[in-house]
Amino acid sequence: MATAAMPREAPAVLPRHVAIIMDGNGRWAAQRHLPRAAGHRAGVEAVRSVTRAARAMGLEALTLYAFSSENWRRPEDEVGALMKLLKFFIRNDLAELVRENVRLRVLGDYRRFPADVVELVDDALERTAANTGPILAIALNYGAQAELVTAARRLAERAARDGLAPETIDAAAIEAELETRDLPPLDLLIRTSGEQRLSNFLLWQAAYAELLFVDTLWPDFDAAALAAALDSFGKRQRRYGGL
Template sequence: MAPVDQKQPAPDAPLHVAIVMDGNGRWAKRRGLPRQVGHPKGVDAIRRVVEAAPDQGVRWLTLYAFSTENWRRPAGEVAEVMRLLKLYVNSDLDKLAREGVRVRILGRRDGLPPDIAEIVERAERQTAHNDRFFLQVAFNYGGRADLVDAARALAKEAAEGRLDPETIDEDAVSRRLSTGGTPDPDLVIRTSGEQRLSNFLLWETAYSEFVFQDVLWPDYNAAYLHAAIEEFQKRERRYGGAVADDVLAAG
């Protein structure tokens, strides 16, 4: 049973929530349907969460939509994901723009089909002036690929004499990732009961809290998001440090 829905923002809510949206295919298979049938239901869940997140105190929401590895999936399933991306942007972009949502697409742009590249650019351009809520969609994204691209950018700047290698620090790497300028996620949620990152935000999640929920993504809603935030609020974030009691016990 889903937890009770809450409309009031949670105190000390995570400002940035990242979600690995997992379970569309299994949702369909459990109903005796082809895997790709689950993806439209997953889009419905995206709409619910994008609407609910600001009410729960979240300002940045990052959704893992399509990885660099997902191109290996059956061609029919990949084509359905592409169709749904275009459908979602065409049907929802004007509403997102009116409501102050800024859309940002993470991931590699090179090699995207021209119609998908146009959709990506239009979504970012049309919402570039907004700052009420930030929606990031990781599409053709991989954490390792993003780190490789950042390393290449740094190497190129150094080779051209525009960057002293001795000045490269964590901030320099962060600025050259596709998430550059965005705060690191406070909370990472993965649905479907799986407990792994799957190459998602490898650099940015160094000190994130993780909540794994045993619900397939098409069934996700505001109540599950609220439950994850409540779990987050029970955690004590130390960022590699220790609280006084731990120091005393160690001594």
């Protein structure tokens, strides 16, 4: 498998955890008078390019919004095509992730997917579980509001079952129930395609993340685009409410 070109040197101030809302596959295809499936295929190639660049530049964690809990509303044939591409990515790229010591994580209820997809995801998670390198988190059937509801329910169950005192529930207690609890804090959230909304993605985690909205359609987002985004992050001042 060909390797991506090395990106230029990472900025001095490097985010630990970057998340990307990968948007624009359909518009990319429409601009070229191609079916939407062609845009999704091109989007998989962008995933390869960006994940390799992220490793080369030293990111600790990269989270990609691949399939939201709302994406089930799309036409059945498009959902089916997305499932096929997910299987294609796992089958073709898992060996590289294992070799590069990448820890694969999944956010969301991926067990709603077809059984053959669930089996492939389970295998990928198992084969990378002992890796100690960078984290690649894929959001599959993920929705931030559902994540927060689940966290609240777990705390309520502990209160009813174990007598957890309400006054002891703080931000740390909630974060411990989130699916990102073992990931570094989110530093930078990027959305491609020019849209400027979070679309139910990492709402809690993005509270103090830097947000970057770029016009580039996802299939055209590459190592150079990632480097430019990290440069932008490095120029920002993060005060967390202080001076």
